[in-house]
Amino acid sequence: MGSVDLQSVTKTYGATRALDEVTLTIAEGEFFGLLGPSGCGKTTLLRAIAGFVTPDSGRILMDGQPVERVPVNRRDIGLMFQNYALFPHLNVRENLGFGLSVRHRPKAEIAARVEELLRLVRLEGFGERKPRELSGGQQQRVALARALATNPRVLLLDEPLGALDKNLREEMQIELKQIQRELGITTIFVTHDQEEALTLSDRIAIMRAGRVEQIGAPRAIYERPATVFAANFLGAANLFTGMVEAREGGLTRVRLEDGSLVTTRDEAAPGRQVTLAVRPEKMQVAAPGEGPNRLSGTVSHEVFTGTAVILRMDFQGRAISVFAQNDGGPLPRAGEALTAAFDPANAVILTDPAG
Amino acid sequence: MTTTAARNRAILWLAGPAYLWLLATVLLPLAAMLYFSFLTVSPLSGTPEFTLAHYRTFFTQEVYLVNAGRSMMLGLHVTLLCLAFGYPAAWVLARVIKNRWREAMLLLVVLPFWSNGLVRTFSWTMVLTDYGLIGRALHAVWPGAPSIEIMNSYPAILVGLTHAYLPYVVLTCYVSLQGINPSLTEAARSLGASWGQVFLRVILPLSLPGIIAGAMLTFVPVMGSFMEPRILGGTQAIMLGTLIENQFTAAFNWPLGAALGFVMLGAVFLLMALFWPLIRRHVQGVAA
Known part of the structure; x- marks a missing residue:
């Protein structure tokens, strides 16, 4: 119970394509995150699944049954605003x-179910209160419990933790995930907060301009972003552009525009122009010297975060970041020379050129 | 200390003039009328003595009791008509029409406020008859058309008064409907409610303060109305309001007119007291 299938769902508002041929399959019991910047269509997609938005074309199936013509009140969904x-x-x-x-x-039956729900969200004794007499966190739990009350086949959450302050949000993330696991209910949620998406989701769809940019488990997307947008939206990325020279010994050799040489385990045909992404924490401060995967430059500025120091350096006209662990050793300061190195396994070839 | 004193001074200066004005123009004359209502004759026209005779007149003479009942029914009918027309219009204004169009439509609603009440009422006399502009045009286009002649009847009074008080109901209902968060409707729908259930369980209870306010703003003055019944009502014109008017303008029996007025005020207070528990319960939950 509770699978959701979207097939080429399209919705236009005037000249804008809010949803552009969105195709997604969400499995039973999955906790699925729709992540993207505002205006990317994630909320429209959620509202289309709920039934508030009628797609211009495409199909929406729940448990294999088409629901485009089923009104909201018969869709058997739980929706949290x-x-x-x-x-x-x-x-x-x-x-x-x-x-x-x-x-x-x-x-x-209603009274018994309400008691059960109050226990589920730990609000026993609050039953007679009016919403305005509750704190933000308590209201959030009531909203969740209300959405679950009828045992819907799909739970839809619109920025579920957006209105809470940071500490409460982290607490509620754990609680939400726990309740979702316990009930095994298919859950689709919308967020613009990458950390929330990473923490809660079994799988994430990154959306951009009405299209699904990449779908995958949080870890898979983080480690292997497919596009420049995905690499930048979920975490930070250093981008390098160059030409593939050769493939040998399981490594692809790429000559960057400034002449330096980097290697990656990803495959690409020789002669192709490629963009590589390397996460800042996958780059290490290295001893100065020549060699593949060693990039040298001058530290433009440093950001101290406590556990780490983020070193910024200009390279190929782009700012790149190196995440240096604050392990007590000496670290280069602004204005000093820096050589950063990375493992070929951590350089990902993206499918689109860097802008 | 000084700030509190300054604050109090500011309050005095800001609110003082309005309350002084009300005191001078409403409360003092009203107090004088209350005093008159217990006198045998108006102090302006003789030597008065204390009496309860005027109040006794109201409760013993059938004409007053019957017409008080008619006035109440008139108030009820006009209030219901105003709600029947005004509430759906307020809904459309609050939820369907947007931006500039909404402003234009609101302006149209308020328009009757800006026209002189007497002119407005007299203009109805030319509409509600077969010999007016609309009646002639209708019969010219459709010779066999049924008569629209309702001048000098109870329905004509209803038309005139509903027209006069509709803006109050539209505006009060509009304000309370507009204050309802649209996601409450969506929440109710997602929980399985039909459109009828959304209305009965969410929209109606949440807009009740506006309905009650509109109803009170309509019912009370309609009950005391005399201009519309007199101009449009013909033989149906006699209401408590016209009887009171008569005492002041024709019979020159101010004490009796004043007494009748206060009986009506008392009736209004009594009705409010009866409905107060209901009003309070609903208004409490909504004002959050």
Whole structure:
């Protein structure tokens, strides 16, 4: 119960394509994150799954059944809003019981389910309170419990933790993940916060301008970004452009524009123009010298973060960052020479050219 | 200390003039009227003595009780009509129409406020008859058309008063409907509610303060109205409001007119007291 299939879903508003041929399959019980900057179409996609947005073309299937023509109230979904949208005139108990009440379930059944939900989100004793008498975190839990009340086949969360402050957000991330695991409910959530996406999701779809840029497990996308956008949006990336010279000994040799030589395990045909991405923490401060995968320059400035020092250096006209662990050893300062090195396994060839 | 004193001075200067004005123009004359209502004759026209006779008149003479009942029914009917027309219009204004169009539509709603009430009422006399502009045009285009002649009848009073008080209901309902977070509707839909259930369980209870405010702003003055019944009502014109008016303008029995006015005020307070628990319960939950 609870698989969602999107096939070439397209939605245009005037000249803008909010959704452009989106194809996705979300498995039963999966915790799926839609990640992207504002305006990328992630919220429109969530609203299309919920039924508030009717696609111009394409199909939306739930458990294999097309639902494009099923109205919102019959889609059997649970939806949690960023602003929670709790009914201000109803108390917590009535808010939680709303879904069952409009389905005309017997009073005893509703009361029992509400008790169960209050326990699930640890709000026993708060049943008689009005929403405005609750803290932000408590309102968030009521909103989650209300969305779960009818045992929907899919739970949709719109920026679920966006309105909470940092500490509470981290606490709620753990709680949300725990509840989702416990119930095994298919969950699709929208976020612009990469950390939230990495922490919560089983899989992530990175969206950009109405299209799905890359889909995969958080770790897989982080380690092997497919595009410049994906590499930059999920974490930071140093980008290098150059020409493939040869492939030998399991390594692809790339001559960068300034003449320096780097190697990667990724494959590419000789003569091809490529863009390479290397994560800042995969670059180490190395002894000065020549050789492949050694890039030399001058530190333009340094950012001290406590556990690490981020060294910025100009290379090929782009700023690159080196994440140096603060292990007590000497580190180059601004204005000093820096040589950074990386392992060929950590250089990823992207599918599109760097802008 | 000084800041508190300065604050109090500011409050006095800001609110003082308005309250002084109200005191001078409303409360003092009202107090005078209350005093008159217990006198045998107006102090302006004789030597008055204390009496309860005028209040006794209201409760013993059938004409007053019957017409008080008619006035209440009129208030009820006009209020219901205003809500029936005004609430859906307010909904459209609050939720369907956007930006500049909304401003233009709101302006159209407020327009009756800016026209003179007497002119507005008299203009209805030319509409509600077969011999007016609309009636003639209708019969010219469609000779067999049914008569639209409702001048000098109870329905004509309803038309005139509904027109006059519709803006209040539209505006109060508009304000409360506009204050409802649109995601509440979506939340209710996602929880399985049909459109009817969304309305009955979310929209209606949350807009009740606006409905109640609009109803009170309509019911009370309509109950005391005399201009519209007199101009449009014909033989149906007699209401408590016109009886009161008569005492002041025709019979020159100010004490009786004043007494009737205060009986009506008392009736309004009584109604409010009866409905207060209901009003308070709903307004409490919503004002968050």
